Every structure is written in C-alpha cells, then in structure tokens.
Amino acid sequence: xxxxxxxxxxxxxxxxxxxxxxxxxxxxxxxxxxxxxxxxxxxxxxxxxxxxxxxxxxxxxxxxxxxxxxxxxxxxxxxxxxxxxxxxxxxxxxxxxxxxxxxxxxxxxxxxxxxxxxxxxxxxxxxxxxxxxxxxxxxxxxxxxxxxxxxxxxxxxxxxxxxxxxxxxxxxxxxxxxxxxxxxxxxxxxxxxxxxxxxxxxxxxxxxxxxxxxxxxxxxxxxxxxxxxxxxxxxxxxxxxxxxxxxxxxxxxxxxxxxxxxxxxxxxxxxxxxxxxxxxxxxxxxxxxxxxxxxxxxxxxxxxxxxxxxxxxxxxxxxxxxxxxxxxxxxxxxxxxxxxxxxxxxxxxxxxxxxxxxxxxxxxxxxxxxxxxxxxxxxxxxxxxxxxxxxxxxxxxxxxxxxxxxxxxxxxxxxxxxxxxxxxxxxxxxxxxxxxxxxxxxxxxxxxxxxxxxxxxxxxxxxxxxxxxxxxxxxxxxxxxxxxxxxxxxxxxxxxxxxxxxxxxxxxxxxxxxxxxxxxxxxxxxxxxxxxxxxxxxxxxxxxxxxxxxxxxxxxxxxxxxxxxxxxxxxxxxxxxxxxxxxxxxxxxxxxxxxxxxxxxxxxxxxxxxxxxxxxxxxxxxxxxxxxxxxxxxxxxxxxxxxxxxxxxxxxxxxxxxxxxxxxxxxxxxxxxxxxxxxxxxxxxxxxxxxxxxxxxxxxxx
Ligand code: ADP
Ligand code: MG
Numbered sequence: 001x002x003x004x005x006x007x008x009x010x011x012x013x014x015x016x017x018x019x020x021x022x023x024x025x026x027x028x029x030x031x032x033x034x035x036x037x038x039x040x041x042x043x044x045x046x047x048x049x050x051x052x053x054x055x056x057x058x059x060x061x062x063x064x065x066x067x068x069x070x071x072x073x074x075x076x077x078x079x080x081x082x083x084x085x086x087x088x089x090x091x092x093x094x095x096x097x098x099x100x101x102x103x104x105x106x107x108x109x110x111x112x113x114x115x116x117x118x119x120x121x122x123x124x125x126x127x128x129x130x131x132x133x134x135x136x137x138x139x140x141x142x143x144x145x146x147x148x149x150x151x152x153x154x155x156x157x158x159x160x161x162x163x164x165x166x167x168x169x170x171x172x173x174x175x176x177x178x179x180x181x182x183x184x185x186x187x188x189x190x191x192x193x194x195x196x197x198x199x200x201x202x203x204x205x206x207x208x209x210x211x212x213x214x215x216x217x218x219x220x221x222x223x224x225x226x227x228x229x230x231x232x233x234x235x236x237x238x239x240x241x242x243x244x245x246x247x248x249x250x251x252x253x254x255x256x257x258x259x260x261x262x263x264x265x266x267x268x269x270x271x272x273x274x275x276x277x278x279x280x281x282x283x284x285x286x287x288x289x290x291x292x293x294x295x296x297x298x299x300x301x302x303x304x305x306x307x308x309x310x311x312x313x314x315x316x317x318x319x320x321x322x323x324x325x326x327x328x329x330x331x332x333x334x335x336x337x338x339x340x341x342x343x344x345x346x347x348x349x350x351x352x353x354x355x356x357x358x359x360x361x362x363x364x365x366x367x368x369x370x371x372x373x374x375x376x377x378x379x380x381x382x383x384x385x386x387x388x389x390x391x392x393x394x395x396x397x398x399x400x401x402x403x404x405x406x407x408x409x410x411x412x413x414x415x416x417x418x419x420x421x422x423x424x425x426x427x428x429x430x431x432x433x434x435x436x437x438x439x440x441x442x443x444x445x446x447x448x449x450x451x452x453x454x455x456x457x458x459x460x461x462x463x464x465x466x467x468x469x470x471x472x473x474x475x476x477x478x479x480x481x482x483x484x485x486x487x488x489x490x491x492x493x494x495x496x497x498x499x500x501x502x503x504x505x506x507x508x509x510x511x512x513x514x515x516x517x518x519x520x521x522x523x524x525x526x527x528x529x530x531x532x533x534x535x536x537x538x539x540x541x542x543x544x545x546x547x548x549x550x551x552x553x554x555x556x557x558x559x560x561x562x563x564x565x566x567x568x569x570x571x572x573x574x575x576x577x578x579x580x581x582x583x584x585x586x587x588x589x590x591x592x593x594x595x596x597x598x599x600x601x602x603x604x605x606x607x608x609x610x611x612x613x614x615x616x617x618x619x620x621x622x623x624x625x626x627x628x629x630x631x632x633x634x635x636x637x638x639x640x641x642x643x644x645x646x647x648x649x650x651x652x653x654x655x656x657x658x659x660x661x662x663x664x665x666x667x668x669x670x671x672x673x674x675x676x677x678x679x680x681x682x683x684x685x686x687x688x689x690x691x692x693x694x695x696x697x698x699x700x701x702x
Pocket of ligand 2: 308
C-alpha cells in the first residue's frame with residue numbers, strides 16, 4: 001500500500017491497466033487527471049447481474065440486463081449516413097431482439113463473435129415492428145459460469161464513444177478500481193468529522209468509496225451514494241454557514257431592543273387591512289433579528305401581490321422608532337415612486353417624512369434632501385441606484401431594504417451598507433421570484449429566508465387561458481371587450497431582435513400590428529433596447545392610463561402595480577420559462593376586476609411545452625410552479641445564467657435530495673457552532689479550500 005496524501009496526485013497514466021493513451025482520452029473526455037479524480041468519477045447507477053429480464057418481458061421504459069446468445073453480425077448501409085450500421089441479434093432461448101450500433105462499432109467486431117453468450121444491457125426501443133437495443137453494453141460470459149462470479153453489482157459509469165474506443169468500458173473501470181484499491185485501500189482522509197458521521201449514520205470515506213466502486217450489493221452502493229450526496233451538500237453548507245458566522249462576528253449592527261412606539265401606534269390606529277398570518281409571522285422573524293446587535297440579513301420571498309411592502313414598512317417602523325434612518329432601494333424609478341407613494345400614505349399620519357431620491361431628481365431638490373438625510377431630519381428615503389452615490393450621507397442609517405434584490409449586484413448592495421459606518425445596518429431583501437428551498441439554501445445559505453405563503457384575502461383570481469394561433473380572433477375579441485370597459489392590457493413578446501430563421505414576431509412588428517388592429521386606442525411599447533428614461537416614461541404613461549395597451553418584452557416583469565390592467569397576453573408562450581410566465585401573470589389581477597392571462601402558442605405546439613403550460617393554468621402558487629420549472633429545466637437554466645454562484649453538483653440532485661440537504665445544513669451549523677475556524681478539523685479545512693477553489697466560491701464575505 002502506498003503511503004501519504006501525495007499518492008492521490010499521481011497521474012492516472014501510472015495506474016496499471018490504464019496506460020498513457022487511455023489516460024489521455026480520459027482527461028480530454030471527462031477531465032480526470034489524478035488518482036483522486038478517478039475516485040470521484042461517480043457511477044450513474046447500478047445494475048444487478050442477478051436481475052435478468054427475459055426478452056419477452058422487455059419494457060420500453062427501463063434499462064435492463066438481458067442474457068442470451070449473439071447472432072451473426074451484419075454490416076448494413078445506413079440510409080442518409082456516411083457510416084454503415086452494425087447489426088446482430090440476441091436470443092435468450094424464448095425470444096429475440098436486435099442489437100444495433102450506428103457508429104464507432106469496430107471494437108464490437110473485434111471482441112465478440114456470433115454464438116457467444118453475453119449480458120446485454122440497455123433500454124429497449126421499438127420501431128417498425130422490431131424490438132432492439134441501440135449501442136448496448138455487452139459483457140462476455142464464460143460457458144457454464146454464473147455471471148455473479150465476476151461481479152454481482154455492476155456500476156454504470158458515464159461513458160462516451162471515445163472512451164469505448166480505447167476500451168474504457170465498465171469492465172475496464174472495474175479493473176482499474178480494483179487495482180487502485182489494491183494500491184491504496186482508498187485510504188483518503190475523510191473531510192466529514194467523525195461525530196457528524198456518527199450522528200448522521202454515514203459510512204467512513206474509504207468504506208464508502210469501496211462500496212461505491214466495488215459494491216457487493218445494491219443496498220451497500222446506495223448507502224455510499226447517500227454519503228457522497230451528503231458530503232457534497234455538507235461542504236457547500238459549511239462554507240455558507242461559516243460565511244454567515246463571519247459576517248455576524250465581524251460586524252455589529254444597532255440593536256433595537258424595543259419595537260418602539262411607532263409600531264404600536266401604526267398597528268392600532270392606521271393599519272389599512274388586517275395582516276395575513278404569513279405577514280405577521282415574517283414581521284416577527286424580522287423583529288427577532290433586529291433585536292440583536294448582529295446585522296440582520298434576511299430575504300423575504302413572496303409571490304407577486306403577497307404584500308411584501310407592508311412587511312417592509314414594519315421593519316422601517318422599528319428602525320425609525322429606535323431613532324435610526326431607513327433607506328429603501330428599488331431597481332427602477334417607477335417602482336421607487338410606487339413605494340414612496342405607499343410609504344408616504346402610511347407614514348404621514350405618524351408625522352414622518354419620506355424622501356424620494358432618483359437619478360432624475362432636480363439638483364436643487366436633491367441638495368435639500370441630502371441635507372435632511374445628513375442631519376437626520378428625514379427618517380426615511382426611497383430611491384434607485386442614486387441612494388448609494390458618494391454624495392449621499394446618512395445621519396444614522398439603521399436599516400436598508402432592497403426590493404427585487406436580484407436586480408442589484410453584490411457591490412451595489414454593499415455600497416449602500418457601507419453608508420452606515422461604524423455600524424452595519426440591518427438588511428432586508430425582498431424578492432417576488434420564488435426560489436425552491438433547496439436552491440435557496442444552496443444559493444443563499446448565508447442569508448435567512450422568510451416566506452410569505454398566502455395571498456391577502458379577496459383577490460380576484462386571474463383566469464389563465466391557453467390559446468392557439470387559430471383562436472386569435474377570440475383573443476382579440478376578449479381584449480376589445482375589456483378595453484371597452486375602460487380596462488388596460490399588456491401584450492408580451494419573447495424577443496426583440498429580428499432574426500431571419502425565427503418565426504417569432506418581434507415586438508416592434510407586434511406593436512405595429514396592435515396599432516393597426518386597435519386604432520381607437522393608444523398603444524405604448526417597451527423593450528430592453530430603449531433608454532431607461534424612455535422605459536420609465538412608457539411605464540408612467542401606462543400607469544396613468546394615457547396608453548391603454550402596453551406592448552413589450554419581459555421588461556415589464558418587475559413589480560409594477562397597475563390595478564386597472566386586466567388582460568395579459570403572452571405571444572409564443574412556449575418560449576418562456578414557467579416562473580417567468582407566472583411573474584408576468586402577476587401583472588394583472590391586482591385590482592378588484594376579474595382578470596385574464598392568455599398564453600398564445602403555435603397551432604401545433606410541442607407536447608412538452610404544452611404540459612408545462614397546463615401546469616401553469618392548473619397552479620396558482622409560485623413556489624409550486626418554481627419547483628416544476630426547476631425540475632423541467634434544471635438549476636442552470638432555471639436561474640437563467642451561470643453567474644448565479646451555484647456550484648455544480650456531481651452526485652446530489654437539488655430536487656430529489658432535499659431531505660439530505662436539510663440534514664447536511666444542520667450538520668454544518670452544528671460544526672460551525674462548535675469550531676468556527678475548523679481548527680480541530682484540518683482535513684475538512686483543506687478539502688474546503690480545494691472545493692472553493694474548484695467551484696470559484698468565495699470563502700469570506702465582502
Ligand atoms: P408585493 O408582495 O407584490 O410587493 P404589495 O406589497 O405591492 O405586493 O401588495 C399588493 C397589494 O396588496 C397592495 O395593494 C397592498 O396594499 C395589498 N395588501 C397587502 N397586504 C394586504 C392584506 N393583508 N390584506 C389586504 N390587502 C393587502
Ligand atoms: Mg413589490
């Protein structure tokens with residue numbers, strides 16, 4: 001057995017049975033370089049040799065192991081392809097099926113002969129009256145020897161055609177792992193501390209690696225997989241929980257030990273409607289945070305219209321009541337103005353002023369406002385990016401509220417916080433983009449998350465309609481009826497570029513069409529190519545009712561409140577993400593009128609697109625929809641970009657493995673509470689460094 005951790009850095013070419021050529025292909029194809037890398041090449045799943053499916057019971061749904069004799073090989077021209085097709089058959093004594101290889105099959109010819117007994121593994125397909133396996137995995141069997149003798153449980157690794165060409169197949173992987181085991185006993189240092197392993201019933205690393213790659217039973221392999229899933233979540237959570245710990249120990253915030261007189265006065269005299277249970281609960285959570293002298297860092301997630309603004313107001317009342325100032329930042333001027341209007345309405349009876357600071361605020365007015373902020377005369381300011389500019393000085397900034405927080409960069413949020421020297425203010429982040437809990441924990445594990453689950457009572461439900469191009473007349477009719485009642489409408493298009501190939505009507509063409517179809521109404525247009533002033537103006541005109549129809553792209557997605565708008569039409573709805581459509585739907589149904597969200601699809605929409613849209617028509621809850629969306633598109637696409645700061649998970653699945661994630665998070669919290677610097681766990685500290693480096697994650701907060 002080799003000694004020392006250096007062995008893990010050994011290039012794979014040195015492993016017996018590998019050789020330089022295979023090592024080269026392995027690195028080029030799947031990025032494995034060292035012994036350590038090979039250990040983390042996870043099998044996709046396991047097949048049990050003992051579970052042999054008769055060909056007569058083959059199911060098109062499942063991959064299975066078949067056992068039989070190979071028929072003669074035939075090479076056939078493949079119509080429309082340059083490479084010929086290789087065909088054989090498999091006969092298990094009762095029934096037969098075809099085996100087909102479309103390319104890269106030379107190795108099959110070299111290794112197998114007609115009449116040979118094999119295991120063939122694959123998922124059967126059925127076409128033109130024939131049952132067949134395409135590119136099956138073949139395992140040769142020796143006469144009279146049970147397959148169990150070789151290996152009962154068969155790890156299935158992700159293979160590519162090039163790997164197969166250099167005989168890097170499952171059999172070879174098995175040999176390589178046996179060799180590596182002989183050399184090292186897989187004796188890597190375990191990054192998971194022993195007390196965590198004991199508490200969460202996790203296999204020690206060497207044993208888990210053995211069970212993963214050289215399993216004696218499927219059950220054992222599954223236990224090993226569980227451990228590695230746990231480990232993957234655990235490492236990320238340790239990193240996030242540690243970041244949170246550092247934030248809380250490095251900075252102090254003012255502690256608001258009393259809720260203060262304003263909360264009570266507002267609650268008893270001026271509260272415009274009873275709060276929902278969710279709102280109350282979230283306000284309590286905020287209050288618990290603000291009592292502490294560590295900065296609150298809390299994200300409020302609530303569906304559009306769930307009433308996040310009044311929750312933010314309560315946080316503001318606590319801060320102001322304790323003698324501190326509040327800054328609320330929104331991503332657009334229209335939104336900032338909307339918030340200013342609400343806050344003024346709520347705060348003026350209490351004798352509190354609210355400033356509005358926008359890029360477009362005239363200089364003289366701006367100067368007066370800045371003076372009042374600096375002296376502390378003004379307790380509350382609402383604005384856009386203008387709020388963190390250099391000239392802005394606060395007297396005692398105690399709370400920052402950031403609406404649609406994902407629209408701001410980390411730096412921009414930090415620039416606002418730094419205005420509160422020598423303190424850190426408490427921070428409240430708001431978002432209407434529901435993020436499933438697993439994703440939230442992995443993305444914002446260093447932030448506390450509160451969720452507003454229910455909508456205020458008495459909302460007019462939005463009727464969701466799925467319509468095809470052929471039904472457009474009916475759609476225009478509905479729109480016309482609403483416009484005649486004095487209501488307004490949004491019409492959304494997927495993109496703005498003209499592209500020759502695409503059959504999408506770009507938004508400008510749509511605009512012209514709408515103008516021509518509804519000449520008696522005023523139509524506005526808004527898209528990402530317009531200057532921000534133009535966008536703001538278009539939104540403003542629509543809000544004031546000076547335009548009745550707003551044609552646009554998803555720019556209108558962000559939380560604008562136009563209660564008079566009752567119709568939302570989305571063109572080519574099949575091109576949008578589910579969560580995005582749900583957000584768009586939230587633009588209507590904000591007043592007391594019945595509203596409609598109409599999703600238009602091509603006459604022959606794809607089945608997948610259609611089932612997604614049906615889910616949308618069926619569910620109203622944004623979290624439910626976000627979960628479905630995440631499941632359908634995967635985390636990368638769901639978040640829209642790769643920037644998100646979410647590491648790639650190799651074995652864990654963000655959707656299926658939520659219970660494991662919850663446990664891993666708990667374990668990380670236990671660990672950091674016990675030893676925040678990881679002094680007692682050097683193996684973990686080292687692993688974490690490598691992990692952060694590999695996934696380009698920050699170990700420390702800004
Ligand atoms: P969002 O969470 O999308 O920001 P808002 O805070 O804009 O939602 O609230 C949407 C509308 O619902 C506003 O007009 C607000 O005054 C109203 N509202 C909020 N909470 C309640 C409640 N508990 N009961 C009735 N109406 C409410
Ligand atoms: Mg809002």
